[in-house]
Amino acid sequence: KVTQHIANAAGKSLFSFEILPPLKGQNIQCIFDNIEPLMEFKPPFIDVTYHREEYEYKELPNGLLEKKIVKKRPGTVGICSAIQNKYQVDAIPHILCGGFNREDTENFLIDMDFLGIDNVVALRGDAVKSEIYFKPEKEGNQYASELVTQINNLNNGIYLDADLQNTNKTNFCIGVAGYPEKHMEAPSLDSDIHFLKQKIKNGADYIITQMFFDNRKFFDFVAKCRKEGIEVPIIPGLKPISTKKQLNQIPHRFKVDLPDELIMEVVKAADNETVKEIGIEWCIAQSRELIAAGIPVLHYYSMGRSESIRKIAATVF
Numbered sequence: 001k002v003t004q005h006i007a008n009a010a011g012k013s014l015f016s017f018e019i020l021p022p023l024k025g026q027n028i029q030c031i032f033d034n035i036e037p038l039m040e041f042k043p044p045f046i047d048v049t050y051h052r053e054e055y056e057y058k059e060l061p062n063g064l065l066e067k068k069i070v071k072k073r074p075g076t077v078g079i080c081s082a083i084q085n086k087y088q089v090d091a092i093p094h095i096l097c098g099g100f101n102r103e104d105t106e107n108f109l110i111d112m113d114f115l116g117i118d119n120v121v122a123l124r125g126d127a128v129k130s131e132i133y134f135k136p137e138k139e140g141n142q143y144a145s146e147l148v149t150q151i152n153n154l155n156n157g158i159y160l161d162a163d164l165q166n167t168n169k170t171n172f173c174i175g176v177a178g179y180p181e182k183h184m185e186a187p188s189l190d191s192d193i194h195f196l197k198q199k200i201k202n203g204a205d206y207i208i209t210q211m212f213f214d215n216r217k218f219f220d221f222v223a224k225c226r227k228e229g230i231e232v233p234i235i236p237g238l239k240p241i242s243t244k245k246q247l248n249q250i251p252h253r254f255k256v257d258l259p260d261e262l263i264m265e266v267v268k269a270a271d272n273e274t275v276k277e278i279g280i281e282w283c284i285a286q287s288r289e290l291i292a293a294g295i296p297v298l299h300y301y302s303m304g305r306s307e308s309i310r311k312i313a314a315t316v317f
């Protein structure tokens with residue numbers, strides 16, 4: 001369990017990272033090739049994201065649009081199991097409210113339990129591309145806090161079917177998302193933290209944050225959470241910038257700010273190789289400050305590429 005890894009580390013900061021399932025059509029070796037260079041830094045756990053189906057519209061010869069459901073990155077569960085078997089490291093599947101009704105969720109959790117997966121990160125998921133707001137499935141969970149309740153219920157032997165009560169109890173350690181710069185839909189950081197606290201009350205064991213590029217935002221967020229009585233570990237999410245394009249993409253997609261100093265360095269860079277170096281240096285400086293502050297785990301978003309993360313880990317851990 002993530003919380004046990006933190007307790008066992010006795011104050012030493014741990015290294016962990018997140019990967020994406022590969023695009024459909026690739027094999028498990030590309031996952032192993034991606035994570036292999038990072039294993040020497042002894043991550044106690046690796047997160048694997050979950051990607052729900054998307055709707056695409058294809059124009060037919062008669063001019064009408066055909067709605068197609070596509071799932072571009074399946075395989076979260078299989079990847080977790082393969083990683084656990086090969087590396088004896090805890091693999092953590094992300095699980096969403098979106099695209100699942102509660103019955104699907106229960107069955108997903110039973111699969112995890114049978115595979116010996118003891119950690120999950122419970123998330124709501126984003127709205128699908130064709131919708132503005134997130135819409136839960138019929139009989140599905142609307143907020144991550146409800147999903148946490150369902151997982152916690154199963155940990156206590158409470159199934160959806162009343163006849164099954166107190167049979168097998170699962171044993172999941174539950175992570176949830178936190179947003180140092182608030183979630184994009186939240187009217188304020190205070191309201192977002194109010195609902196974050198609900199996730200903890202419902203049984204979540206720790207928080208992993210959205211990426212941020214200014215440590216002050218993280219430290220202020222942690223202070224606010226503590227003031228509101230949130231006592232669980234808060235794990236910072238870090239991502240090294242690697243292309244000029246990300247200067248626009250990251251603020252747009254994740255609604256996080258980039259510091260002016262970082263922006264100007266990237267703007268002046270001659271090419272993306274230089275941007276990569278700038279991103280690595282920036283992330284190293286962030287990591288060092290977080291470690292000096294005694295943060296229990298640093299969690300890196302690899303986005304399917306390990307090269308920059310390897311360079312950072314080699315310098316910092």
Ligand code: FAD
Pocket residue numbers: 048049050051052094095096122123124125126127142143144145176177178183184185186187191192193195199208209210211237
């Ligand atoms: P919630 O905690 O449910 O919050 C969503 C919004 O609703 C917030 O604005 C919150 O303030 C508000 N809210 C919460 N409860 C209530 C309530 N009772 N009443 C009114 N408002 C409320 N997405 C993926 O698709 N796959 C992944 O693998 C994935 N991994 C992620 C990992 C991390 C660490 C992070 C930070 C995000 C990840 N995401 C992933 C993105 C995530 O799904 C989105 O950010 C999503 O929009 C919100 O998810 P959440 O779990 O934070 O939602």
